[in-house]
Amino acid sequence: MSDVSVTGALHSAVVVQALKSTVGENVAVFIDGKNQRVRRVYGENQICAGGLPPRDNSATRQREFYQTEKRAYLQLQSLNSPYVARNVVFDDNSQAMTMPYLGPDLFVRAQQEGWQPHARHLRQLVEMYHEYRLVKFFKFNSGRPNLYLDEKQDRLIAADFKWCTPRDLYCLTHELHMIHRDLSALDPQMPRMLQVTFSDFPADILQVAYTWLEENPLQNRHSEPEGLRRVYNLRVYLQDRFGVKILRDT
Ligand SMILES: Nc1ncnc2c1ncn2[C@@H]1O[C@H](COP(=O)(O)OP(=O)(O)OP(=O)(O)O)[C@@H](O)[C@H]1O
Ligand SMILES: [Mg+2]
Numbered sequence: 001m002s003d004v005s006v007t008g009a010l011h012s013a014v015v016v017q018a019l020k021s022t023v024g025e026n027v028a029v030f031i032d033g034k035n036q037r038v039r040r041v042y043g044e045n046q047i048c049a050g051g052l053p054p055r056d057n058s059a060t061r062q063r064e065f066y067q068t069e070k071r072a073y074l075q076l077q078s079l080n081s082p083y084v085a086r087n088v089v090f091d092d093n094s095q096a097m098t099m100p101y102l103g104p105d106l107f108v109r110a111q112q113e114g115w116q117p118h119a120r121h122l123r124q125l126v127e128m129y130h131e132y133r134l135v136k137f138f139k140f141n142s143g144r145p146n147l148y149l150d151e152k153q154d155r156l157i158a159a160d161f162k163w164c165t166p167r168d169l170y171c172l173t174h175e176l177h178m179i180h181r182d183l184s185a186l187d188p189q190m191p192r193m194l195q196v197t198f199s200d201f202p203a204d205i206l207q208v209a210y211t212w213l214e215e216n217p218l219q220n221r222h223s224e225p226e227g228l229r230r231v232y233n234l235r236v237y238l239q240d241r242f243g244v245k246i247l248r249d250t
Contacts, residue, residue: 024049026056026065027162031101041096042066042162065162066095072161073097075135083128083158102148102157106186110144117156117186121149122193124156125183129197137164138175143182169246172201173209173234180213181221205242212237 028046030039042062048054054062076084088099109115125142132139140163148157165171176191176198183190191210198206212234220226239246 025052026054027160028054033101036101037098038101039096039098040069041094042069043095063095066097068164069097069160069162072135072137072139072164075137076131079131079134081128081131082153082155083124083131085157085159099159102159103151104148105145106147106149106156107144109149110185115149120154121156122187122190125186125190126193126197128156128158129194133167133197133200136167138167138171139164140171140175140178141182142179144185167200169201169205169238169244170235170248172198173238173246174231176209176213177227177231177234181218181227202242205238205244208241209234209238 025048028041028043028048030041031037032039042054042065044054044057044059044062046054046062056062056065070090073084073088073090085099085102088097090097103109104112106115106117128142139158139161141160142158146158146160148159149155150157165174179191179194183194187193191213195206195210213230216230216233218226218230235246238244
C-alpha cells in the first residue's frame with residue numbers, strides 16, 4: 001500500500017498540524033489517498049506525529065490500545081451501530097487496523113469550512129452515547145478530532161476507541177469531564193443533552209457531578225495537569241458528599 005503519513009494527508013495535514021498538535025500522537029496514522037483507506041498501527045517503535053514515538057510508548061500499553069480498539073469495534077458492530085465505520089479490518093500480527101478514509105475530522109472541518117453541527121447531528125451524538133451505554137463502556141475521547149461526517153448519509157461517525165474503559169464511577173467522572181471539555185465546542189447544550197445516556201448511574205450523583213463541572217470550568221482546556229486536577233477534585237467531592245468509594249487505592 002502506498003502509504004502517505006498523516007503529515008502528507010489528503011486534507012492537507014500541514015494545516016492540520018498547525019491547528020492541532022495532537023494528530024496521531026499515540027498511533028501511527030497512514031492515509032492511502034488512492035484507495036481511500038487509512039491504516040492505524042499500534043507499536044512502541046512507530047513514528048507518530050512530528051516524527052516522535054507514540055506518547056504512551058511501552059509495548060504493553062500499545063498492545064492494550066490495539067486490543068481495546070478492536071474490542072470496541074466488535075461490540076459496536078454487534079449492535080449494528082450506524083455511527084462507526086464499516087469495513088474495518090484488524091490484523092493482530094502487525095497490531096494494525098485498516099479502515100475507510102473518513103474525510104477531515106470535525107475539528108478540521110470547523111477550522112477550514114466553518115462547519116457547525118445541525119440539531120440532528122447533536123441527536124446522533126446522543127444515540128451514539130446510548131450505544132456506549134448498551135455495550136457498557138466509556139469512550140473518553142469523543143472530541144471533534146475523533147469525529148467525522150459521512151456526507152452521503154449526513155451522519156456523524158466516531159473513531160479512535162483506544163481509550164475505552166469499563167463503566168464505573170471512577171471512569172464516569174473522567175467521561176463527564178471530557179464531554180464538558182470537548183463536546184461543548186459542538187454546542188454548549190451538548191453535555192446536558194447527553195445526561196440521559198448516563199442513567200445507569202445514581203441520578204443524585206450524576207446531577208451533582210454535572211453541577212460541579214458547570215461551576216468549575218477549566219481555565220485552560222489544553223492544560224492536561226489542570227484537567228487531571230479537575231477530575232481528581234470531582235472524585236474527592238463526590239466521595240465525601242455521597243460516602244461512596246470513587247478514588248482508587250494507589
Ligand atoms: N479513518 C480516518 N479518516 C480520516 N482521517 C483520519 C482517520 N483516522 C485518523 N485520521 C486523522 O488522524 C488523526 C489522528 O488519528 P487518531 O485519532 O486515530 O489517533 P490519535 O490522535 O493518536 O489519538 P488521540 O485522540 O489519543 O490523540 C485524526 O484526528 C484524523 O485527523
Ligand atoms: Mg484521536
